[in-house]
Structures are given as C-alpha cells and as structure tokens.
Amino acid sequence: MEMETKRPLILITNDDSIHAPGITYLARIAARFADVFVVAPTAPRSGQSAAITVGSPLRINETATDVEGARFFTVNGTPVDCIKLAMHDIVPRRPDFIFSGINHGSNSAVNVTYSGTMGAVIEGCIQGIPSVGFSLLHHSMKADFSLSEELVSKIIGKIIDKGLPEGVCLNINIPARVVPEGIKVCRAARGRWTDEYKRYLDPQGVPFYWLIGSFLNLEPEADDTDEYWLQRRHITVVPVSPDMTATASLKTVGQLFD
Numbered sequence: 001m002e003m004e005t006k007r008p009l010i011l012i013t014n015d016d017s018i019h020a021p022g023i024t025y026l027a028r029i030a031a032r033f034a035d036v037f038v039v040a041p042t043a044p045r046s047g048q049s050a051a052i053t054v055g056s057p058l059r060i061n062e063t064a065t066d067v068e069g070a071r072f073f074t075v076n077g078t079p080v081d082c083i084k085l086a087m088h089d090i091v092p093r094r095p096d097f098i099f100s101g102i103n104h105g106s107n108s109a110v111n112v113t114y115s116g117t118m119g120a121v122i123e124g125c126i127q128g129i130p131s132v133g134f135s136l137l138h139h140s141m142k143a144d145f146s147l148s149e150e151l152v153s154k155i156i157g158k159i160i161d162k163g164l165p166e167g168v169c170l171n172i173n174i175p176a177r178v179v180p181e182g183i184k185v186c187r188a189a190r191g192r193w194t195d196e197y198k199r200y201l202d203p204q205g206v207p208f209y210w211l212i213g214s215f216l217n218l219e220p221e222a223d224d225t226d227e228y229w230l231q232r233r234h235i236t237v238v239p240v241s242p243d244m245t246a247t248a249s250l251k252t253v254g255q256l257f258d
Contacts, residue, residue: 008034008160011095011124013082014103015045015116018063018074022102025145026134027070029153030099033160036070037095039086045078046105048116050123053077058085079120087127097160098124101134102152104143108135108173108226109189109215112240118171122242125169132159132169137230138176148174151183151235171238173230181233188238189225190218 010030014023018040030036042061045051058077065072073090075082083098103117112118117133124131134152136143145152155172164170171188174180196213217227226236246253 008096009091009093010034010036010097010099011083011086011091012036012038012099013040013079013086013120014101015041015048015079015120016104017041017044018072020044020104021141021143022104022134022136022145024065024067025149026099026102026152027065027067027072029149029156031067031069032153033156034069034096036067037086037091038065038067038070038072039075039082039090040073041079041082042074042076045116047114048078048080048119049114050080050119051078051116052084053081060085060090079116080123083120083123083127095124095129098127098129098131099134099156100124100132101136102145102174103133103135104141105139106135106137106173106230107133107171108137108230108236108238109191109217110193111215112171112188112238118240121169121171122240125167125240126242128166130159130164130169132164132172134172134174136174136176143176147177147179148235151180155183155235155237165239167243168239168241171226171240173226173236173238175230175233175235178233180235182235183237184226184229184234185237185239186224186226186229189222189227191216191227192218 100120121131121133193213197209
C-alpha cells in the first residue's frame with residue numbers, strides 16, 4: 001500500500017499587514033500547491049527591514065479567512081517577528097518554504113535593503129528555508145494582481161519542484177498594470193534615494209520632516225538589471241544572500257592592516 005505524500009507547508013508573511021489584498025492573493029495561489037499558514041503584522045510595517053521587537057510583548061491572534069487550505073494569524077510586530085514567532089509557536093512543523101508579499105510597491109534595486117518584505121525573506125534564508133519575496137510595482141490597495149497570476153503560479157511551482165541553492169533567497173518584482181511578457185533572472189540595479197525628506201511647519205511653527213524621495217538609477221542603460229527589465233514589462237528575479245561579506249575585497253582590506 002502506497003503512503004500518502006504529505007503536502008508541503010508554506011509560511012507566508014508581508015509588511016503591508018494582514019489586511020493587504022496582496023497577501024491574500026499570494027495565499028490563494030500558494031494553497032494550490034501546499035498547506036498554507038499566513039502570519040502577518042496587525043498593521044503596516046513597511047521599511048522595517050530585518051527589525052525585531054525588543055522590550056514589548058508580542059501577541060498572536062488567529063483571524064478568519066475564506067482561503068481554502070490556509071490559516072491566517074496576526075502578530076503585533078514586524079515581518080521578522082512574524083517569521084520567528086510563527087516557527088516558535090504557530091506552524092505545526094518546520095515550513096518547507098517561506099514566501100513574503102505580494103508587496104504593494106517595488107522592492108527592486110537598493111530597496112531590498114530597507115524592505116520589511118525582504119527582511120522576512122532573508123530571515124527565512126538564515127533559518128535554512130527556501131524563501132522568496134514577491135512585490136508588485138503598484139502601491140494602491142486596489143492593485144490588480146490577476147494580470148501576473150499565471151507567471152507567479154508558474155514561479156511558485158518551479159520553486160516547490162526544484163528548490164533553491166543553499167544560502168540563496170529570491171527577490172521577485174512584478175510590473176504593474178500589464179500582463180508580464182516574461183521572466184528575467186538578473187542583478188539588482190545600482191542606485192540610491194535622493195531628496196528623501198521634505199520640511200514642513202506645524203501649526204506652532206515648529207519644523208517637522210516627511211519621508212518622500214526619488215530613486216536614482218545609476219545605470220539606466222545596463223541591460224542586465226532588474227530596473228531595466230521591469231521597465232520592459234518583465235518579472236525580475238534577483239538572487240539574494242544574507243551573507244554581506246565583500247569577499248572579493250578581503251585581500252585589499254587586509255593590506256590596509258598589514
């Protein structure tokens with residue numbers, strides 16, 4: 001008698017909160033392939049990177065969902081808190097995969113450094129679990145995710161079937177308002193944020209500052225970057241590693257201290 005094959009277990013989080021449509025959309029697609037546990041922040045935590053909560057209690061609450069094959073939970077913390085606490089006290093066993101998103105807004109180029117979406121992915125990779133972040137280049141809560149559903153489903157199927165290299169996670173960005181023309185594996189574009197804060201005066205005349213900023217692509221013509229291919233209606237897949245050691249510079253830096 002053949003034993004029944006156990007379905008994979010996928011843990012999903014985001015940084016837009018449990019209420020964001022993107023996470024429900026991702027859970028629906030993932031549930032076609034696996035049992036799904038969604039553990040997400042109670043409120044938006046964008047820009048939190050790999051932050052963890054220190055000095056405040058964290059609480060777990062299960063919430064209702066109409067996604068068949070999935071259970072939804074909230075944590076009053078960051079995306080990384082969600083991953084850590086889920087593995088400690090929510091999921092019934094070690095997840096086979098960790099997905100984050102679908103984020104409302106881009107995480108291409110240098111944004112991976114600031115992103116709470118990718119902070120959770122990198123935490124999963126540190127834990128030795130194949131982990132992937134998904135982002136749609138559209139900030140609206142009314143964004144249409146269905147245009148990329150076929151390719152996102154294809155990507156998830158391939159990842160579940162083939163896995164990922166050890167120590168590598170993926171940062172996947174999806175063009176908005178179009179049906180993507182394909183998938184490109186590429187590198188993150190070099191760039192930085194400029195004019196990041198705008199100064200205002202409150203009613204008492206005291207200045208305050210609001211984060212705004214514009215992204216400056218330092219290599220707009222390079223045809224091997226995520227920014228290049230996103231502008232050309234392609235889903236971009238950038239391999240990311242939690243190991244931030246600049247290995248190629250070890251010898252040069254070593255000479256400074258000889």
